[in-house]
Amino acid sequence: MTQPPTSHPRLLAWIDEVAALTTPDRIVWCDGSEAEWTRLTDELVETGALVRLDDRKKPNSFWARTDPSDVARVEERTFICSADEADAGPTNNWMAPAEMKQLMTGLYKGCMTGRTMYVVPFCMGPLDAAEPMFGVELTDSPYVVASMRIMTRMGAEVLKVMGDDADFVPALHSIGAPLSPGEEDVAWPCNETKYISHFPETREIWSFGSGYGGNSLLGKKCFALRIASVAARDEGWLAEHMLIMKVTSPEGVVRYIAGAFPSACGKTNLAMLDPTLDGWKVETIGDDIAWMRFGSDGRLWATNPEFGLFGVAPGTDFHTNPNAMRTLAKGNSVFTNVALTDDGDIWWEGMGEPPAHLTDWKGQDWTPDSDAVSSHPNSRFCTPIEQCPILADEYHDPRGVPIDAILFGGRRKTTVPLVSEARDWVHGVYLGATLSSETTAAAVGQVGVVRRDPMAMLPFIGYHAGDYFQHWIDMAKGASGDAAKLPKVFYVNWFRRGDQGQFLWPGFGENSRVLKWVCERLDGKADAVETPIGHVPTPEALDLTGLDIDPADLAAALRVDTEEWQAEIPQVTEWFNRFGDKLPAVLWAELDALKARLADA
Numbered sequence: 062m063t064q065p066p067t068s069h070p071r072l073l074a075w076i077d078e079v080a081a082l083t084t085p086d087r088i089v090w091c092d093g094s095e096a097e098w099t100r101l102t103d104e105l106v107e108t109g110a111l112v113r114l115d116d117r118k119k120p121n122s123f124w125a126r127t128d129p130s131d132v133a134r135v136e137e138r139t140f141i142c143s144a145d146e147a148d149a150g151p152t153n154n155w156m157a158p159a160e161m162k163q164l165m166t167g168l169y170k171g172c173m174t175g176r177t178m179y180v181v182p183f184c185m186g187p188l189d190a191a192e193p194m195f196g197v198e199l200t201d202s203p204y205v206v207a208s209m210r211i212m213t214r215m216g217a218e219v220l221k222v223m224g225d226d227a228d229f230v231p232a233l234h235s236i237g238a239p240l241s242p243g244e245e246d247v248a249w250p251c252n253e254t255k256y257i258s259h260f261p262e263t264r265e266i267w268s269f270g271s272g273y274g275g276n277s278l279l280g281k282k283c284f285a286l287r288i289a290s291v292a293a294r295d296e297g298w299l300a301e302h303m304l305i306m307k308v309t310s311p312e313g314v315v316r317y318i319a320g321a322f323p324s325a326c327g328k329t330n331l332a333m334l335d336p337t338l339d340g341w342k343v344e345t346i347g348d349d350i351a352w353m354r355f356g357s358d359g360r361l362w363a364t365n366p367e368f369g370l371f372g373v374a375p376g377t378d379f380h381t382n383p384n385a386m387r388t389l390a391k392g393n394s395v396f397t398n399v400a401l402t403d404d405g406d407i408w409w410e411g412m413g414e415p416p417a418h419l420t421d422w423k424g425q426d427w428t429p430d431s432d433a434v435s436s437h438p439n440s441r442f443c444t445p446i447e448q449c450p451i452l453a454d455e456y457h458d459p460r461g462v463p464i465d466a467i468l469f470g471g472r473r474k475t476t477v478p479l480v481s482e483a484r485d486w487v488h489g490v491y492l493g494a495t496l497s498s499e500t501t502a503a504a505v506g507q508v509g510v511v512r513r514d515p516m517a518m519l520p521f522i523g524y525h526a527g528d529y530f531q532h533w534i535d536m537a538k539g540a541s542g543d544a545a546k547l548p549k550v551f552y553v554n555w556f557r558r559g560d561q562g563q564f565l566w567p568g569f570g571e572n573s574r575v576l577k578w579v580c581e582r583l584d585g586k587a588d589a590v591e592t593p594i595g596h597v598p599t600p601e602a603l604d605l606t607g608l609d610i611d612p613a614d615l616a617a618a619l620r621v622d623t624e625e626w627q628a629e630i631p632q633v634t635e636w637f638n639r640f641g642d643k644l645p646a647v648l649w650a651e652l653d654a655l656k657a658r659l660a661d662a
């Protein structure tokens with residue numbers, strides 16, 4: 062090994078320890094340079110792990126295919142290893158830290174043999190933040206290194222700011238596929254056995270067996286959500302699965318809106334929305350993760366800790382998300398599990414007419430007559446956020462932006478109206494705590510099953526969900542005791558369906574009409590009717606200028622059906638019962654009040 066580019070004692074000691082355990086052939090310190098990117102991607106092309114796209118189509122961009130078994134987050138294999146099982150709560154898998162470490166130490170023994178161990182120093186959020194949040198990932202996957210260079214601020218600059226004593230989250234990752242001498246490698250090595258483990262007390266991450274982004278890019282879900290949510294609980298802030306957007310009205314009024322929707326339920330699309338309403342402007346700050354801290358003004362200020370976009374590919378095109386397409390056209394991206402065109406570009410379902418021939422995500426020939434889809438439903442683009450043409454200047458500001466409204470939303474065919482507004486903060490927390498959505502391909506498992514996904518954080522809360530609800534309720538104290546300074550809470554559903562299975566609301570750019578109503582509610586202007594579940598716009602209160610929508614569909618999209626909501630009550634009761642004593646009493650009171658309102662309706 063060459064001389065390490067740091068003298069940080071704790072970092073060096075940890076690297077020595079991991080190297081002794083995992084026995085890589087060599088150790089490479091990543092500097093984050095362009096030259097390093099070129100070297101890595103060249104190597105990956107050489108081994109067949111990446112295919113270079115045509116420079117005229119997507120400059121400096123690559124196509125990757127995973128092992129068909131390694132395509133999504135593995136929630137069943139994800140563990141919160143708190144010292145006390147009670148701290149992990151009923152929504153997480155738990156194993157005692159010592160037991161998990163022993164088990165995984167066995168797996169890690171010699172697991173990097175024949176491979177390179179890369180040292181990836183990274184920072185979540187701007188490097189000039191008051192307290193930069195550092196992590197160091199050790200990984201034997203060059204695909205992970207290339208992706209981390211897109212998704213985080215990483216490399217030599219980070220090490221420099223870390224100095225000799227900065228705190229950091231140690232994040233160990235191995236694909237778990239050692240190579241014996243002379244053994245030929247495969248394009249996507251991984252291990253059938255997978256563990257994604259978090260040690261909240263010691264703020265450590267151990268990941269084994271998977272190369273898929275959500276399991277392997279450890280700055281993202283593992284650090285910025287699971288570990289950060291624990292830090293946030295301890296320190297009085299929030300680490301959330303939320304987009305952050307800036308909305309400017311034709312009159313020039315600026316509003317900052319955060320939105321929590323479960324995986325593959327529309328955050329990236331909303332964050333980059335191209336408004337169909339004249340004069341309205343949307344700018345992107347973040348599409349997946351928000352860290353929200355109180356400012357001295359008692360308001361919640363949000364930053365996006367990430368540096369790239371790791372977005373769902375299928376469904377993305379110039380009609381649905383033109384700004385994502387413009388971002389991708391600039392290149393410098395990695396596309397995973399999409400289809401490859403014969404002329405060296407990428408294609409996926411939803412991107413207009415399919416070409417006559419493709420190579421699908423499994424490497425097979427594909428034609429429009431093929432039965433299977435060409436791209437995995439959870440195929441992803443990984444691209445620098447700075448390429449987004451509507452990135453707000455505020456993205457770079459370490460103080461973030463003051464949030465005016467929080468949108469909770471899920472994917473529900475029935476019941477949940479297009480938009481409603483919470484009565485107050487605690488009611489808003491109730492809406493978040495009972496948020497429900499149909500499962501998607503973003504996690505391994507059955508798709509389309511309704512489950513509760515509180516604040517869209519079910520797979521990401523690093524501690525007991527009951528304590529998490531209490532923490533949300535307690536935010537009212539953080540706002541200098543002035544709950545009026547907290548964001549207003551709204552609940553949206555772009556996915557309600559009609560009798561023929563059609564979406565009742567056109568969604569995408571047309572969601573600007575809902576955003577306008579939200580902004581006008583913040584100004585105290587727009588009309589709403591009070592319903593048992595909150596304030597819902599009258600059809601006239603939504604600006605429908607230029608929109609061709611069947612009034613019956615619109616009415617159905619906005620409808621609050623007492624019977625449908627009554628049918629939710631047993632499910633919510635069962636959900637709340639899971640938390641026992643840890644369920645804040647005020648949430649039971651909210652449920653009782655809802656029951657009473659529904660009974661009167």
Ligand code: GTP
Nearest residue numbers: 324325326327328329330373375376503555568569
């Ligand atoms: P993660 O990145 O996994 O956290 O998901 P996400 O919340 O960013 O989801 P994304 O924006 O990528 O959307 C996922 C899917 O929902 C895509 O197939 C979109 O086409 C679809 N989608 C997004 N917005 C809308 C909408 O307004 N209406 C409809 N019908 N579909 C939408």
Ligand code: MN
Nearest residue numbers: 302324325349
């Ligand atoms: Mn996500």
Ligand code: MN
Nearest residue numbers: 328329372373
């Ligand atoms: Mn997304």
